[in-house]
Amino acid sequence: MSGPILILQAGNSVVTDLGRTRGPRFGLPVNGASDQYSARAANILAGNPDHHPLVEITALDFRMKATTDILIAVTGAPLTLTVGGRPCSQWEPVSVRAGESVTIRGIHSGLRAYLAIHGSIEAETLLGSCAPDTVVGFGLQLKEGISLRARRSVGPVRQPYFDLPLFRLGLERPSMGSELLVDVTDGPDVAEFGESGELLFTSEYAVSDRSNHIGLRLGGELPERTSSGEVLSRGVPVGAVEVPSREELLVLHRGRGVTAGYPVLAVVTSTGLDVLAQARPGDKVRFRKTTVAEATAAHRRSRAQLETLRESVNTVFGLLGIGCRPQWQDLPVAACS
Amino acid sequence: MSLLAAAPTEIYESGDSALRVVAISEASEHNWLTVHGLADWLENCGAEGLCGAVPTYDSVLVEFDPILVSARQVRAFVTLGLLELGHAGESARAPREFDVPVVYGGEYGPDLERVAEHQGISVGEVIRLHTAKTYTVRCLGAPAGSPMMDGPAFPKPVPRLKDPRLSVPAGAVAVAGRQAVIAPAVAPGGWCVIGQTPMSVLNIRREPLVPYKPGDILRFRQIRTEDFGQYAGLELEPLDVASEDVDFVESGARP
Numbered sequence: 001m002s003g004p005i006l007i008l009q010a011g012n013s014v015v016t017d018l019g020r021t022r023g024p025r026f027g028l029p030v031n032g033a034s035d036q037y038s039a040r041a042a043n044i045l046a047g048n049p050d051h052h053p054l055v056e057i058t059a060l061d062f063r064m065k066a067t068t069d070i071l072i073a074v075t076g077a078p079l080t081l082t083v084g085g086r087p088c089s090q091w092e093p094v095s096v097r098a099g100e101s102v103t104i105r106g107i108h109s110g111l112r113a114y115l116a117i118h119g120s121i122e123a124e125t126l127l128g129s130c131a132p133d134t135v136v137g138f139g140l141q142l143k144e145g146i147s148l149r150a151r152r153s154v155g156p157v158r159q160p161y162f163d164l165p166l167f168r169l170g171l172e173r174p175s176m177g178s179e180l181l182v183d184v185t186d187g188p189d190v191a192e193f194g195e196s197g198e199l200l201f202t203s204e205y206a207v208s209d210r211s212n213h214i215g216l217r218l219g220g221e222l223p224e225r226t227s228s229g230e231v232l233s234r235g236v237p238v239g240a241v242e243v244p245s246r247e248e249l250l251v252l253h254r255g256r257g258v259t260a261g262y263p264v265l266a267v268v269t270s271t272g273l274d275v276l277a278q279a280r281p282g283d284k285v286r287f288r289k290t291t292v293a294e295a296t297a298a299h300r301r302s303r304a305q306l307e308t309l310r311e312s313v314n315t316v317f318g319l320l321g322i323g324c325r326p327q328w329q330d331l332p333v334a335a336c337s
Numbered sequence: 338m339s340l341l342a343a344a345p346t347e348i349y350e351s352g353d354s355a356l357r358v359v360a361i362s363e364a365s366e367h368n369w370l371t372v373h374g375l376a377d378w379l380e381n382c383g384a385e386g387l388c389g390a391v392p393t394y395d396s397v398l399v400e401f402d403p404i405l406v407s408a409r410q411v412r413a414f415v416t417l418g419l420l421e422l423g424h425a426g427e428s429a430r431a432p433r434e435f436d437v438p439v440v441y442g443g444e445y446g447p448d449l450e451r452v453a454e455h456q457g458i459s460v461g462e463v464i465r466l467h468t469a470k471t472y473t474v475r476c477l478g479a480p481a482g483s484p485m486m487d488g489p490a491f492p493k494p495v496p497r498l499k500d501p502r503l504s505v506p507a508g509a510v511a512v513a514g515r516q517a518v519i520a521p522a523v524a525p526g527g528w529c530v531i532g533q534t535p536m537s538v539l540n541i542r543r544e545p546l547v548p549y550k551p552g553d554i555l556r557f558r559q560i561r562t563e564d565f566g567q568y569a570g571l572e573l574e575p576l577d578v579a580s581e582d583v584d585f586v587e588s589g590a591r592p
Contacts, residue, residue: 021389021400024389024400025390026545027478027482028482135480135523136539136541137541185352185353187351188350188351231514232393232395232514233485233516234393234396234398235393235397237351237352239352256479258478258479259479259485261513267353268352270353270354270403292350292353296353296403296408299353
């Protein structure tokens with residue numbers, strides 16, 4: 001058990017995980033980290049299981065203070081990370097000493113960052129997940145003055161000479177910018193759009209500021225449904241591309257309601273959803289058609305990179321005597337107080 | 338729910354992590370039994386990589402983890418499940434019944450008059466048709482496990498609102514197309530709200546979070562506006578369970 005971690009500036013941050021996979025059966029969206037790759041990477045870099053709770057920080061600055069030594073990792077959108085005033089690397093494990101502040105500032109390209117703490121954060125669960133669900137009113141939205149609790153403390157690990165960064169694990173970082181290319185496969189109702197469905201691949205779309213974790217609204221040339229009539233509610237996949245109105249395209253993300261009555265033109269791939277998770281209002285989106293087989297292959301390649309990372313982390317942490325479970329020892333209770 | 342043989346189906350790709358299975362027989366009841374039977378079978382078959390199934394009226398969305406299982410393998414599971422349905426002799430679960438008090442119209446049902454006008458019938462007739470029917474919960478939908486039901490015997494389908502509301506209160510009783518629903522939680526919505534129940538439907542401290550399941554039966558009952566407060570905050574519970582509770586308390590079997 002480690003001492004509390006005090007939230008000094010919450011910005012727009014929540015405690016989440018990879019999502020409520022049991023939810024859809026009960027009418028609840030899966031939710032969870034919007035950028036799943038970055039969230040997994042953060043937990044792996046912190047020596048945690050992938051699905052453990054971590055902090056998702058959206059757009060705004062964030063600051064917290066450790067009261068015991070901890071080990072963290074920050075991934076996702078590019079930002080300025082400082083620990084105790086020292087600049088630190090994203091996408092690497094970072095040691096934080098008791099009393100030091102962790103500051104995250106200046107998220108400018110990309111939207112969401114992930115902060116994992118070794119030992120993971122304690123959080124309440126609903127159907128097996130701590131992911132916030134704004135509709136049913138569940139979840140931990142961080143506020144100034146709240147304290148988080150990690151399950152373990154980690155002695156400081158620091159390069160003794162010049163305080164150089166200790167880790168160079170070399171994970172491929174997703175590229176982020178204001179022009180996004182998003183892979184989609186044909187949706188189950190593509191035929192209902194006739195030839196106008198092709199517009200999706202020839203037009204450029206602008207991300208509206210009414211976008212959120214439930215769905216992104218995109219302005220641009222809209223495919224039009226050729227059939228009409230009310231459709232019975234059906235289960236819709238995360239990533240569904242719909243045209244509910246004349247104004248905007250709607251791309252459903254992980255907070256989507258599980259059923260809807262609009263035809264599904266296309267479905268964003270798993271890797272494409274991570275790209276969209278980092279889209280900021282005003283960013284430009286182009287869609288590229290792919291197949292389920294290719295999308296699955298791309299998704300598996302990206303996961304294989306994370307598996308390689310996990311092996312490196314386990315090796316390095318093992319050599320340093322931190323992190324890996326077999327070598328790990330919880331601090332005696334006295335050390336926590 | 339019991340089923341002799343699965344209805345014929347079509348399977349559609351729905352991205353790299355889901356398939357949509359649609360039952361296409363002429364009989365909507367058969368289609369519904371098929372997709373719910375399949376969802377239950379998939380839920381219990383223990384296949385690695387299957388995340389869950391979202392059955393509705395005539396379709397079921399089967400979600401899977403493409404790292405662990407391929408879309409082709411999931412298709413094979415679906416085919417097997419559909420075959421098994423005919424043999425399993427599905428255990429019929431006795432439906433439970435729910436009584437739902439509703440205040441119609443006014444601030445509780447802002448679209449009641451609009452619906453009456455569109456249907457070309459009186460407000461009283463809309464209420465009469467809505468309360469006349471016994472509703473089977475067809476599926477749990479968005480938001481928050483809403484009970485999705487076949488709508489009342491209105492002359493025409495009810496069009497959705499042109500401008501969906503940003504916020505519809507919990508307990509809203511709404512209709513759209515040929516469907517009817519209660520909103521368990523506050524959420525945006527494009528359905529026509531004709532009334533509101535004071536009963537509390539969703540409880541996230543309890544599992545399942547909503548008291549009904551597909552196959553259960555709901556009846557709506559009109560109450561007076563001034564009686565809204567009398568029910569407010571009470572949890573919606575099945576009728577027979579309420580009477581069992583009394584028995585348990587009397588015999589001291591339950592604290």
